[in-house]
Each structure stands twice: as C-alpha cells, then as structure tokens.
Amino acid sequence: MKKYGKYVKKYWYSFLLGPLFMVLEACGEFILPYINANIINKGAANGDVGYIIENGIYMALLAIAMMITGILGANFSIRGSSRLAAGVRADVFRQIQKFSFANIDEFTTGSLITRITNDITQIQNFAQTLLRGMFRSPIMLVGALIMSFVLDPSLAVIILIIMPLLAVAIAIIIKTASPRYGKMQKAIDGLNNGVNETITNHRVIKSFVREEYEIAKFARINDDLVNKSTAALKVMLFMQPVSALAVNITTLAVVWFAGKPIMIGNLEIGTLTAFITYLSQVLTALNFLANIILQGARAAASDQRIGEVLGAKLDLTDQNAAHPEQTVQHGEIELRGVDFRYFKHNRDKVLNEISVHIAPGQLVGIIGSTGSGKTTLISLIPRLYDADAGQVLIDGIDVRDYSLKNLRDGIAVVLQKNTLFSGTVAENLRWGNEQATDEQVVAAAKIAQADGFIRELPNGYDSELERGGANLSGGQKQRLCIARALLKNPKILILDDSTSAVDTATDASIRAAFREQLQGVTKLIIAQRITSVADADQIIVLDAGRIVGVGNHAELMQTCPTYREIYDSQKDREVTE
Ligand SMILES: Nc1ncnc2c1ncn2[C@@H]1O[C@H](COP(=O)(O)OP(=O)(O)O)[C@@H](O)[C@H]1O
Numbered sequence: 001m002k003k004y005g006k007y008v009k010k011y012w013y014s015f016l017l018g019p020l021f022m023v024l025e026a027c028g029e030f031i032l033p034y035i036n037a038n039i040i041n042k043g044a045a046n047g048d049v050g051y052i053i054e055n056g057i058y059m060a061l062l063a064i065a066m067m068i069t070g071i072l073g074a075n076f077s078i079r080g081s082s083r084l085a086a087g088v089r090a091d092v093f094r095q096i097q098k099f100s101f102a103n104i105d106e107f108t109t110g111s112l113i114t115r116i117t118n119d120i121t122q123i124q125n126f127a128q129t130l131l132r133g134m135f136r137s138p139i140m141l142v143g144a145l146i147m148s149f150v151l152d153p154s155l156a157v158i159i160l161i162i163m164p165l166l167a168v169a170i171a172i173i174i175k176t177a178s179p180r181y182g183k184m185q186k187a188i189d190g191l192n193n194g195v196n197e198t199i200t201n202h203r204v205i206k207s208f209v210r211e212e213y214e215i216a217k218f219a220r221i222n223d224d225l226v227n228k229s230t231a232a233l234k235v236m237l238f239m240q241p242v243s244a245l246a247v248n249i250t251t252l253a254v255v256w257f258a259g260k261p262i263m264i265g266n267l268e269i270g271t272l273t274a275f276i277t278y279l280s281q282v283l284t285a286l287n288f289l290a291n292i293i294l295q296g297a298r299a300a301a302s303d304q305r306i307g308e309v310l311g312a313k314l315d316l317t318d319q320n321a322a323h324p325e326q327t328v329q330h331g332e333i334e335l336r337g338v339d340f341r342y343f344k345h346n347r348d349k350v351l352n353e354i355s356v357h358i359a360p361g362q363l364v365g366i367i368g369s370t371g372s373g374k375t376t377l378i379s380l381i382p383r384l385y386d387a388d389a390g391q392v393l394i395d396g397i398d399v400r401d402y403s404l405k406n407l408r409d410g411i412a413v414v415l416q417k418n419t420l421f422s423g424t425v426a427e428n429l430r431w432g433n434e435q436a437t438d439e440q441v442v443a444a445a446k447i448a449q450a451d452g453f454i455r456e457l458p459n460g461y462d463s464e465l466e467r468g469g470a471n472l473s474g475g476q477k478q479r480l481c482i483a484r485a486l487l488k489n490p491k492i493l494i495l496d497d498s499t500s501a502v503d504t505a506t507d508a509s510i511r512a513a514f515r516e517q518l519q520g521v522t523k524l525i526i527a528q529r530i531t532s533v534a535d536a537d538q539i540i541v542l543d544a545g546r547i548v549g550v551g552n553h554a555e556l557m558q559t560c561p562t563y564r565e566i567y568d569s570q571k572d573r574e575v576t577e
C-alpha cells in the first residue's frame with residue numbers, strides 16, 4: 001500500500017474533496033423524499049397550492065445543488081485516481097528501466113506491458129469507485145435506514161430481513177469472482193506477448209508467408225482471453241439481477257404490509273412513497289458497497305502483479321560494487337570456472353565451467369554451432385547477465401565490482417539483433433558518442449568499411465534512414481552498427497556475428513583495419529565462417545556450452561576435432577558454391 005500512499009499524500013485535496021462532495025450529495029438524497037412526502041401528505045391532501053409550490057422550489061434548488069456537488073465529487077475522484085495511476089505507472093516504468101535481461105525474461109515483455117497498462121487501470125478504476133462511494137454509500141445506507149425507521153418502524157423491519165440475505169448473495173458472488181480475475185489478467189499477458197512478438201517480427205513472418213499461422217495462433221490466445229474473462233465477468237453480472245430481485249421483493253412486501261394501514265388511515269400515501277424511495281436507497285447503497293468490494297477484488301489481483309514488478313529483486317545492480325570509480329583501463333578479460341543458466345530452475349547449464357584468458361589488445365575469434373553458447377558467453381562480459389558460478393574479470397577486477405556505467409562505457413557490443421533508429425546516418429553513429437566530431441565519425445565509418453557506401457547515399461552522412469534502416473542492405477546496416485560501436489571508443493569491442501551479411505573480402509578488410517587501428521582494443525569476434533576467425537590471435541571453440549578448444553588456427557587444426565569438423569564442412573561448401 002506504500003506505493004499508493006505517497007500519491008494520496010501528494011494529491012490529498014482530490015482524495016479529500018472527492019469523497020466530501022459525494023457525501024454532500026448523499027445528504028440531498030435523504031432530504032428529497034422527505035419534502036416529497038410532505039408535498040403529498042400536507043400539500044396535495046389539503047389542496048394547499050402555496051405549500052406545494054414553496055416545497056417544489058426547495059426540491060428544485062436541492063436537486064441543482066445535488067447535481068453540482070455530484071459533478072464536483074466525480075471530478076475530484078477522477079482527478080485523484082488518474083494522478084494516482086500515473087504516479088504508480090511512472091514508478092513501474094522506472095523500475096523496468098533498472099531490470100536486467102534476466103528480470104525481463106522472467107516476467108516476459110507482454111506481461112510487463114499488461115502490468116503497466118491494464119493492471120494499473122484496474123487500480124485506477126477501483127480508486128475512483130472508492131473515492132465516490134467509500135463514505136457516501138455507508139452514510140446513505142445508514143441514513144436511509146434511519147429515515148425509514150423514522151417513517152414507519154414496523155415496515156422498516158422488512159428491510160432488515162432482506163438486507164442480510166442480499167449481503168450473503170453478494171458475498172458468494174465476490175468469492176467466486178476473485179480467483180478468476182487473476183486468471184483473466186494472465187490471459188491478457190498472453191495476448192500482449194502474442195501481439196508483441198508478431199509485430200516485432202512482422203518482416204520475418206511476411207518473408208516466410210506465415211500470416212495464416214500467426215492468425216490461427218492469435219485466435220487461440222484470443223479465445224483463451226474470451227473464456228477467462230467471460231468466466232470472471234459473468235459472475236459479476238449476477239449482481240445486477242440479484243439486487244434488482246431484492247429491491248422488487250422488498251417493495252412487494254412493503255406494499256403488501258402497507259395495504260391495511262393505508263386503508264384504515266394509519267399510513268399516508270406520501271409516507272409510503274418516501275418509504276419506498278428510502279428502501280431503494282438502502283439497497284442501492286448496499287449494491288454500490290458490493291461493487292467497491294468487487295472492484296477491490298479485481299484490483300487486488302492487479303495490485304499483486306504490480307507489487308511483483310516493484311518488488312522484483314534486481315538481480316543486476318552495482319550497489320555492492322567494491323570499486324565504483326574504477327574504469328576499464330586495459331581490456332584484459334578472464335573467465336574463471338563460469339557456469340550459467342537462463343532460468344535458475346533449469347537443470348541443464350547453458351555455459352559449463354568456462355575458463356579462458358584474453359590479453360589486452362588481442363583479436364579473439366569465437367566459433368561454435370548455433371546454440372553452443374557464444375552469445376551467452378559474451379553477454380556476461382558487459383553484465384547483460386551475471387554468471388551463476390565462477391567469475392568474470394576485466395583487468396583483474398570482478399565485473400560486479402565496477403559500476404555498471406563504467407563497465408559498459410568500456411565495452412562496446414554489436415549484438416546479433418541490431419537496431420538502427422530513425423534519423424540520419426550521422427545521428428545514428430553518434431549514438432555511440434554524442435560529442436564525436438565529424439572527423440571521428442568518418443574515421444569510425446572507415447574502419448567499419450562503411451564510409452564508401454555512406455558517401456554514395458543521396459546525402460552522404462546526412463541521409464535519412466527510413467524506418468530503422470529499411471533502405472539499407474543487411475551488410476550495410478551491420479557496418480553502421482560496427483561504426484556506431486567504435487565511436488564509443490571502447491577498450492573491449494565485441495562483435496556477435498556482426499559481419500554475417502558482409503561479403504568475405506569486406507569482412508577481411510574490417511579485421512585488417514581493426515588490427516592496424518585498434519591495437520589497444522581487445523576485440524572479440526563471434527563468427528559462423530571460419531575465414532572470419534582464422535587469422536585471430538586466439539580462437540575459442542564452443543560446443544554445447546563447453547570450451548572444447550583454445551588456440552590459433554594452426555593449433556586447433558591439430559588438436560581440436562570440433563574445429564576441424566567446422567573447417568571441413570565449410571571447405572566443402574565453398575568448393576560447391
Ligand atoms: N534469453 C534466453 N532465454 C532462455 N534461453 C536462452 C536465451 N538465449 C539463449 N538461450 C539458450 O541458450 C543456449 C545458448 O544460446 P546462445 O548463447 O544464443 O547460442 P549461440 O549464440 O552460440 O547460437 C541455447 O540453447 C538457447 O536456446
């Protein structure tokens with residue numbers, strides 16, 4: 001509840017004025033039927049037109065006052081609840097920014113989207129209902145009960161009999177609905193995950209002509225949501241008919257028992273009319289209270305889900321860093337007995353007892369079949385994930401002892417899945433370093449072998465990239481991403497399969513430029529092609545999460561069967577190509 005408290009405090013006037021105006025409006029509700037009864041009993045019965053007009057004016061004024069206080073009450077309730085929701089939303093967003101990849105993997109993207117949108121909306125709706133009804137409904141309930149006793153105690157007993165019955169029915173409905181809300185929110189997670197995946201990957205889907213498959217897949221997720229939400233909401237819909245039945249039965253009973261007293265003149269018509277109005281007020285108030293509880297049950301499910309995000313253990317923080325001021329100086333890398341799993345409940349390790357030493361300035365190749373753990377291995381260096389066991393050291397210092405900022409400032413990673421942003425080529429390159437001069441931008445592009453094609457673009461470095469570079473070829477995009485990484489001026493440069501779409505000759509030129517101009521930078525190159533790593537100082541061969549060979553090309557050809565296998569398979573292919 002602490003997460004809401006600070007916003008209640010901050011917007012206290014809305015949280016105070018909302019309920020206050022609603023209570024004022026409720027006071028009008030008590031007085032109105034009373035005046036009405038007087039008009040009928042005293043005015044109409046005696047034919048006193050003056051009395052009728054006078055009291056009619058009171059009623060009209062009261063109705064206007066009630067409308068104004070009602071609008072003000074609703075207005076402050078909406079304001080307060082929206083501000084509250086916005087505040088919590090910002091908090092959740094801030095927390096997600098602190099998340100590690102592992103945190104996001106655990107929640108899934110779709111679920112985080114549901115939590116920050118739909119779940120917070122549930123809280124907002126509940127807060128709004130609460131502000132409108134939390135004082136108004138109990139006051140109406142008690143007030144209308146008192147008024148009905150004042151009017152006719154013996155008839156009022158009927159209300160007291162029906163009320164507990166209705167309360168029990170409502171309790172049953174709420175108890176049934178509550179657990180279904182959690183399931184419904186989970187189904188919304190599924191929906192968001194599905195949409196997210198499809199839209200993010202729409203190019204792939206189109207190129208494989210998998211639209212129909214995706215539509216069918218979506219239909220299943222959609223059906224699931226229909227089932228879960230129907231299950232939850234239909235229980236809620238029982239409320240309306242059940243309370244209508246209660247109102248009708250009570251009215252019937254009141255009229256039944258009022259018949260005789262009216263005939264013998266013990267009860268006036270106006271009193272009976274007022275009584276029936278109070279009766280329906282009691283039941284309406286009860287209904288509204290039930291609604292608060294029902295929405296509360298739904299909000300509770302959402303509250304828990306929001307709490308999970310806000311309370312998530314940030315598994316990647318630098319709060320305990322021993323050397324927060326330390327920056328990466330040389331780019332020496334050492335892994336000592338590193339084990340890693342993506343999900344801690346999985347039995348199989350993705351990386352197994354990885355130990356390797358890379359000297360500053362070396363060019364190191366990493367090779368291995370798909371899924372052998374190459375990307376995972378390099379992810380541990382800038383702490384995109386943390387090792388489960390063992391240590392990752394840079395310049396002899398555990399990566400966990402650097403501040404995340406200093407660590408990641410010293411390391412540039414060109415990820416397998418690259419993203420360019422809308423904007424010019426130069427703007428994209430300056431993502432690596434906003435202060436880079438034009439000369440630095442060009443120099444980086446030259447090393448990445450991108451300068452040539454950039455100059456051939458209509459406006460050179462000032463050419464606009466359409467939709468994240470859709471107007472460039474895959475190889476061109478890869479080279480821009482390399483140039484962008486170089487502009488960070490890192491001590492360690494990691495390329496994860498970043499030249500896969502670049503032709504072999506250009507690929508070789510990039511490495512030659514690395515050797516000449518990036519001597520002080522440790523370079524890790526993950527590649528599919530053996531030619532991309534054959535000239536490296538050191539090659540690491542991975543197989544099923546283990547290192548099965550370390551050495552240069554000649555040594556590995558002698559000692560590492562896996563390396564030979566890869567070499568042979570690619571040699572054959574090159575011959576046939
Ligand atoms: N984010 C992730 N969550 C769960 N499993 C993953 C994730 N990324 C990779 N894996 C699994 O870890 C293993 C190694 O993957 P990866 O390091 O990407 O291999 P490579 O880069 O060599 O192709 C694979 O079995 C893969 O399915």
Ligand SMILES: [Mg+2]
Pocket residue numbers: 374375376416496497
């Ligand atoms: Mg990979």
